[in-house]
Amino acid sequence: MGGIFSVKEKLAGKSVVILAGGESSEREVSFRSAVNVQRALKNMGINAPIIDFKGDNIVSVINDPPDIALIMMHGKPGEDGSVQGLLEIFKIPYTGSGIVASAVGIDKYIFKLVCKGLGIKVPPFVLIRKGEEQSKVFDFVKDVGYPVIIKPRSEGSSVGTRICRSDDELLEGIGEVMKEFGDVLVEKFIKGKEITVGILGSGKDAFALPVLELRVKNREFYDYVAKYTKGETEFIIPAEIPKELYERSQDIALKIHREIDCKGFSRVDFIATEDDVFALEINTIPGMTELSDLPAEARYMGLSYEDVISYVLLSAFE
Numbered sequence: 001m002g003g004i005f006s007v008k009e010k011l012a013g014k015s016v017v018i019l020a021g022g023e024s025s026e027r028e029v030s031f032r033s034a035v036n037v038q039r040a041l042k043n044m045g046i047n048a049p050i051i052d053f054k055g056d057n058i059v060s061v062i063n064d065p066p067d068i069a070l071i072m073m074h075g076k077p078g079e080d081g082s083v084q085g086l087l088e089i090f091k092i093p094y095t096g097s098g099i100v101a102s103a104v105g106i107d108k109y110i111f112k113l114v115c116k117g118l119g120i121k122v123p124p125f126v127l128i129r130k131g132e133e134q135s136k137v138f139d140f141v142k143d144v145g146y147p148v149i150i151k152p153r154s155e156g157s158s159v160g161t162r163i164c165r166s167d168d169e170l171l172e173g174i175g176e177v178m179k180e181f182g183d184v185l186v187e188k189f190i191k192g193k194e195i196t197v198g199i200l201g202s203g204k205d206a207f208a209l210p211v212l213e214l215r216v217k218n219r220e221f222y223d224y225v226a227k228y229t230k231g232e233t234e235f236i237i238p239a240e241i242p243k244e245l246y247e248r249s250q251d252i253a254l255k256i257h258r259e260i261d262c263k264g265f266s267r268v269d270f271i272a273t274e275d276d277v278f279a280l281e282i283n284t285i286p287g288m289t290e291l292s293d294l295p296a297e298a299r300y301m302g303l304s305y306e307d308v309i310s311y312v313l314l315s316a317f318e
Contacts, residue, residue: 016041147165148164191273
């Protein structure tokens with residue numbers, strides 16, 4: 001963790017803005033994260049305005065560029081490489097992962113293909129592309145059985161995600177998700193504990209945070225409501241899973257973070273069964289709200305919210 005206290009010196013005399021909102025389905029959550037980040041920066045002696053990154057505000061940032069853009073936009077276009085590409089064109093330093101890592105992270109299908117290439121276990125899956133014959137999914141279901149879980153290909157915070165237990169539910173679900181979001185990922189629903197592992201830092205200096213187990217109280221799984229409604233989910237830190245699986249999930253999260261070249265921070269979500277772990281997805285701009293996973297993991301390790309933001313800020317200089 002060496003060098004973390006140099007962030008104030010690196011930022012001396014530099015302007016910082018927080019990019020939030022945009023047109024994402026996670027717009028509201030983005031602002032909640034941004035407000036918390038802004039408060040932490042103020043505690044660090046840094047005044048950073050929050051900019052709703054859409055419309056004329058995009059032009060204003062380009063015309064009057066800050067020294068550093070702290071991206072706190074969840075989902076598209078802030079977490080898929082689009083904003084990163086725009087900032088790179090105009091040579092504006094920004095926090096977090098670059099274009100490639102962001103694009104891989106937001107695309108659940110590509111992420112799973114990358115994991116398979118790295119020898120990392122993922123649930124069996126199939127992609128149903130928009131405009132494609134939906135009935136081909138039944139060949140997949142015949143192999144894996146019900147229940148299955150369907151997700152938009154490139155959304156976060158479990159937006160549009162649902163569990164299907166019959167042919168009728170599946171076809172109806174695919175149709176609705178496809179109409180709103182496009183391509184649909186269908187994967188075998190694996191019963192187990194939902195766990196998540198945050199990563200801080202970049203490259204060889206990156207390290208895994210404690211494993212967090214998410215125990216949902218009144219929902220079928222850790223969906224949007226469970227994530228952002230106080231009291232709906234119990235955080236268990238450290239996760240109550242066998243030591244071997246605990247360490248394996250940390251190793252896998254760190255490997256993914258490094259292999260796709262994430263910067264500053266990320267979070268990898270898993271399902272842990274009795275004897276294995278399956279990677280579900282990576283978040284290259286994890287939630288930073290008062291109910292979010294990564295800050296809770298860092299806090300258990302003895303790191304303050306400001307410490308986490310320091311790692312995020314340092315990524316702008318890498």
